[in-house]
Amino acid sequence: MEFAVEARGLRMAYGEGRARVEVLKGVDLAVRPGEVFAVMGPSGSGKTTLLNVLGLVTEPTAGRLVLGGQDIYGGRWRPNLQRLRREKLGFIFQFANLIPFLTARENVLLSLDLLGVTGRAAAERADELLQSLGVADRSHLLPEKLSGGERQRVAIARALANDPKLILADEPTASLDAERGLAVMQLLRRLADEHGTAVLVVTHDTRMLGEVTGVIRLVDGTVQADEARPVPLARADGEGGFSP
Ligand SMILES: Nc1ncnc2c1ncn2[C@@H]1O[C@H](COP(=O)(O)OP(=O)(O)O)[C@@H](O)[C@H]1O
Numbered sequence: 001m002e003f004a005v006e007a008r009g010l011r012m013a014y015g016e017g018r019a020r021v022e023v024l025k026g027v028d029l030a031v032r033p034g035e036v037f038a039v040m041g042p043s044g045s046g047k048t049t050l051l052n053v054l055g056l057v058t059e060p061t062a063g064r065l066v067l068g069g070q071d072i073y074g075g076r077w078r079p080n081l082q083r084l085r086r087e088k089l090g091f092i093f094q095f096a097n098l099i100p101f102l103t104a105r106e107n108v109l110l111s112l113d114l115l116g117v118t119g120r121a122a123a124e125r126a127d128e129l130l131q132s133l134g135v136a137d138r139s140h141l142l143p144e145k146l147s148g149g150e151r152q153r154v155a156i157a158r159a160l161a162n163d164p165k166l167i168l169a170d171e172p173t174a175s176l177d178a179e180r181g182l183a184v185m186q187l188l189r190r191l192a193d194e195h196g197t198a199v200l201v202v203t204h205d206t207r208m209l210g211e212v213t214g215v216i217r218l219v220d221g222t223v224q225a226d227e228a229r230p231v232p233l234a235r236a237d238g239e240g241g242f243s244p
C-alpha cells in the first residue's frame with residue numbers, strides 16, 4: 001500500500017437539474033503515509049467538500065477513491081464506511097466542538113469508549129494523548145476553562161484516539177492566533193513524522209507552509225500542481241504512474 005489516500009477523477013455536485021452545481025470536476029491526488037499536504041484555494045472552491053469526500057462523509061458523484069489500498073466505491077462490495085471512518089480516519093475542525101459538560105480528559109475518554117476501549121487501557125491512552133499534546137495539566141478542566149489553543153489540542157487528542165491513518169483537518173488554525181496556529185501545524189507535522197500519519201489540512205495561511213510536504217491547490221474544481229513542490233498526481237494512463 002503505497003498511498004494513504006488516492007483519488008482519481010473525483011467529481012462532486014450538489015443539487016439537481018438546473019440547480020446542479022459541480023464543485024469537484026475531476027480531482028486527482030495521492031498522499032503517502034507521513035506526508036502533510038496543505039489544501040488551499042479560495043472560499044467556495046470546494047475544500048470542505050473535498051475533505052468530506054475523502055473522509056467518507058459524502059459520496060462522490062464520480063471517480064475513484066482508494067483509502068489505505070482499499071477501493072471504496074469501485075469494488076464488488078461497498079465497505080462499511082462508518083466503520084472505516086471510525087477506525088482509520090481522524091477529523092479536526094475549525095472549532096474544537098468539545099462536549100461542554102465533559103472535562104478535557106472525559107472528552108478523549110468518550111472517543112475511546114466509542115472505539116470499544118474502556119477501563120484502565122482507556123485511562124492510560126487518554127493520559128498519554130493529552131500528555132503528548134501538552135495539555136495533561138488541563139485534563140480535569142471543562143472546555144470553557146481552556147484557551148482556544150488548548151481546546152484545539154484536546155480536539156486533536158480526541159481525533160488521535162483511534163491512531164488514524166489519515167487526518168483531515170478543515171481550517172484547524174483559523175480560530176487561533178498565529179503562534180498557536182503554527183504550534184498546531186507543527187504538531188500535525190510531528191504526528192506525520194512519528195506515526196506515519198497522512199495529513200490533509202485546509203489553511204489560508206502561507207506562514208504554515210514551512211511545515212508541509214506540498215500544497216494541493218483547488219482551482220475550478222481540479223487540483224493544480226504546485227510548480228515548486230509537485231503534488232504526486234495520479235496519472236490516468238495506467239499503472240505505475242504514481243512515481244514522482
Ligand atoms: N450541502 C451543500 N448544498 C449545496 N451546495 C453546497 C453545499 N455545500 C457546499 N456547497 C457549495 O459548494 C461550493 C464549495 O463549498 P465548500 O466545499 O464549502 O468550499 P470551501 O470549503 O472551499 O469554502 C460552494 O459554492 C458552496 O456554496
Ligand SMILES: [Mg+2]
Pocket residue numbers: 047048049170
Ligand atoms: Mg470550507
